[in-house]
Amino acid sequence: MAYVIGESCISCGACEPECPVGCISAGDSIYVIEASSCIDCGACAGVCPVDAPQPE
Structure with missing residues (x-):
């Protein structure tokens, strides 16, 4: 399983x-x-301010 970055990503x-x-x-x-x-x-999920990375 991998993580994916969702549309909430603020780059x-x-x-x-x-x-x-x-x-x-x-x-x-x-x-x-x-x-x-x-x-x-x-x-990656641990540092994201908008919780964009999520388990696939």
């Missing part, structure tokens, strides 16, 4: 440096998580 970038495997990047309008690399650690 603040807080999640990107927290990912231990580097699978979060800036998308067209919101940040995105590469599901095949996500290790389901939840580090």
Whole structure:
């Protein structure tokens, strides 16, 4: 299972440096998580001010 970033993302970038495997990047309008690399650690969810990352 992987995390996904929902539409509530405000593109603040807080999640990107927290990912231990580097699978979060800036998308067209919101940040995105590469599901095949996500290790389901939840580090991104812990720092997001709007709770955008959620388990898939």
